[in-house]
Amino acid sequence: xxxxxxxxxxxxxxSITDKVSDLQLLFNQLTYSHIPxxxxxxxxxxxxxxxxHCFEGADTIGDCNYAIEGFFVRPTTVWLDVLEAFAQNDxxxxxxxxxxxxxxxxxxxxxxxxxxxxxxxxxxxxGILIVEKGINDYSFSEISQIVESNDAKLxxxxxxxxxxxxxxxxxxxxxxxxxxxxQTFRRYSYNIVSGHEDDSYIESLxxxxxxxxxxxxx
Numbered sequence: 001x002x003x004x005x006x007x008x009x010x011x012x013x014x015s016i017t018d019k020v021s022d023l024q025l026l027f028n029q030l031t032y033s034h035i036p037x038x039x040x041x042x043x044x045x046x047x048x049x050x051x052x053h054c055f056e057g058a059d060t061i062g063d064c065n066y067a068i069e070g071f072f073v074r075p076t077t078v079w080l081d082v083l084e085a086f087a088q089n090d091x092x093x094x095x096x097x098x099x100x101x102x103x104x105x106x107x108x109x110x111x112x113x114x115x116x117x118x119x120x121x122x123x124x125x126x127g128i129l130i131v132e133k134g135i136n137d138y139s140f141s142e143i144s145q146i147v148e149s150n151d152a153k154l155x156x157x158x159x160x161x162x163x164x165x166x167x168x169x170x171x172x173x174x175x176x177x178x179x180x181x182x183q184t185f186r187r188y189s190y191n192i193v194s195g196h197e198d199d200s201y202i203e204s205l206x207x208x209x210x211x212x213x214x215x216x217x218x
Contacts, residue, residue, distance in 0.1 A: 003075075003077075003078075003079050003082065003107075003112075003115070004075045004096075006107055006108075006111045006112065006115070007075070007096050007104055007105040007106065007107065008105055008106060008107075008108065008111075009105040009106075011026075011030070011032070011035070011036075011106075013035070013036035013037060013038045013043070013103065014026070014035055014036070014037055014038070014061060015037070015038055015039070015061070016037055016038065016039040016044060016060070016061050016062040016065065017060055017061070017062060018060065018061055019059065019060055019061070020052070020055045020058045020059065020060065020061060020063070020064065023035060023047065023052050023061055024052050024053060024055075027049045027052055027053070031092075032049070032092060032093045033048060033049055033090070033091050033092045033093060034046035034047065034048050034049070034069070034089075034091050034092075034093050035047055035049075035052075035093075036093075036095050036103065036106065037061060037068055038103065039062075041103075042101070042103075043072065043095060043097055043101065043103040044065070044068050044070070045068035045069050045070035045071065045072075046068065046069050046070075046071065046091070046093070046095065047061065047064070047067055047068055047069070048067070048069065048091075051064070051067040052067075055067075069089065071085060071088075071089045071091070071094070071095070072094070072095040072096065072097045073085050073094055073095075073096055073097075073107070074096070074097060074098070074099060075096055075098065075104065076099075079112060079115060079116065082094060082107060082112055083112060083113075083116065086109050086112065091109070092108065092109040092110070093106050093107070093108060093109070094106055094107040094109070094112075119156070120155045120156065120172075120174075121155055121156035121172045122172075124155050124172075124174055125174060126153075126155055126172050126173050126174030126175070127172075127173050127174075127178040128170065128171070128172055128173075128194065129170075129171045129173055129178060129181065129182065129185075129192070129194055130160065130168055130169065130170050130171070130192075130193040130194040131143070131168070131169050131171065131185050131190040131191065131192060131193060132166055132167065132168045132169070132190065132191040132192075132193050133166070133167065133169075133189065133190045133191065134165055134166060134167075135162065135165050135166065135167050136165075137189070138167060138169065138190070140157065142188065143157065143169065143171070146181065146184050146185055146188060147171070147173055147176070147181055149184065150176050150177065150180050150181045150184060151175070151176055152173050152174065152175055152176020152177070152181055153173070153174045153175045153176070154171065154172075154173060155172040155173065155174050156171070156172045157169055157170065157171040157172070158170055168193055
């Protein structure tokens, strides 16, 4: 399904000439964090619920246009960028504008998250593996080769953390022995961050270390 199919129009945007009391009443009736605002039919931006309840002495929304936040996405914006826009603007509603800047409607955060949850990264069975390597030393082509050389499928991956010269990469892997993949990553000088239960190599080392320690102290 195309992301544009999730555009909805359940809420009519308010006009900049509408009263602040109407805006506050709408927020009281809804669970949205923001409400879209138009001026002469043209999208101006959104006003947050937090700001709306702080407008004292203002009559119309136009008296508070300093609080309008001009965020939006396009129908062609990919869903990862849409998710990023939600996060950056701390909003659960995201206006959608055409390339001619016509207001088309909005996305709801829950709909986009649901779409994300239906991707193979979450929906398909498999193991999660987090690896770490120098920021100039890793490549996704190498990561894919390591996974696929072990007759496994890479269902998805993303950089989950950047810390100085190191990056952590979260991988979803299906149809393969995670333990064998882990050993291959080690041979390519990747550090294994996740303490996955299938990492029998680490568990074996721990057992041997504990046995040796016990032997030396007898």
